[in-house]
Amino acid sequence: MKKIVIAVDGYSACGKSSTAKEVASRLGYIYIDTGAMYRAVTLFFIQNYINLTNPKNVEKALDQIHISFKCNPATGTNETYLNGLNVEKEIRRMDVSMKVSEVSALAKVRKAMVEQQRKLGKNKAVVMDGRDIGSFVFPDAELKIFMTADFDVRAERRQRELLEKGEMITFDEVKKNLQHRDAIDTTRSESPLKKADDAYVIDTTKLTMEEQIDQIVRLAEKII
Numbered sequence: 001m002k003k004i005v006i007a008v009d010g011y012s013a014c015g016k017s018s019t020a021k022e023v024a025s026r027l028g029y030i031y032i033d034t035g036a037m038y039r040a041v042t043l044f045f046i047q048n049y050i051n052l053t054n055p056k057n058v059e060k061a062l063d064q065i066h067i068s069f070k071c072n073p074a075t076g077t078n079e080t081y082l083n084g085l086n087v088e089k090e091i092r093r094m095d096v097s098m099k100v101s102e103v104s105a106l107a108k109v110r111k112a113m114v115e116q117q118r119k120l121g122k123n124k125a126v127v128m129d130g131r132d133i134g135s136f137v138f139p140d141a142e143l144k145i146f147m148t149a150d151f152d153v154r155a156e157r158r159q160r161e162l163l164e165k166g167e168m169i170t171f172d173e174v175k176k177n178l179q180h181r182d183a184i185d186t187t188r189s190e191s192p193l194k195k196a197d198d199a200y201v202i203d204t205t206k207l208t209m210e211e212q213i214d215q216i217v218r219l220a221e222k223i224i
């Protein structure tokens with residue numbers, strides 16, 4: 001069977017991560033959440049008061065960051081580790097979400113993360129989700145998906161997800177955060193969020209999770 005790279009890009013809160021994770025599990029592929037990598041860098045920058053406007057500080061900080069993923073046997077899913085510590089919960093906090101797009105827009109940060117992502121995907125059999133996977137990290141990915149959904153649906157889904165995790169947050173706060181991230185992610189100069197020309201668009205507004213997963217698995221099965 002042929003091993004491929006599946007790139008899943010799109011806006012925040014379209015259901016990319018949950019969909020990509022399940023697609024990977026059905027195909028027996030590795031799942032890499034690249035948003036988690038940028039979030040882990042952001043957490044380190046917050047914890048260490050790194051000044052984003054000072055390129056030397058940013059570079060020095062990046063040298064001290066080691067990000068890895070380990071499977072949690074209880075849930076069967078990959079969790080994010082920053083310098084050996086499990087930070088899966090911390091990286092989803094609102095203070096990280098508020099800063100992550102500024103951090104991700106920095107050229108040095110992107111260069112370091114893209115290098116790791118290319119290493120993680122070099123043996124293929126991987127589903128990687130993010131913003132620039134099909135357009136920049138793996139421009140030759142055999143299958144590229146671009147996910148979208150109506151803005152209010154995205155905000156409702158994200159608020160529900162955060163409330164379930166015990167983070168008390170209003171609908172307005174979630175909407176502001178998504179607007180803020182969309183604006184920076186789509187306009188930054190370094191590999192902005194955009195659909196690759198050869199990506200399939202999946203609008204998840206009216207789809208169930210099962211339908212989204214099925215669509216991608218079917219597309220993958222035509223190739224592998």
Ligand code: C5P
Binds near residue numbers: 038100101130
């Ligand atoms: O996927 P998630 O919403 O957790 O990503 C958090 C942030 O990380 C995004 O809003 C974006 O700023 C950044 N990101 C990125 N490139 C990627 C993945 C995420 O710039 N490939």
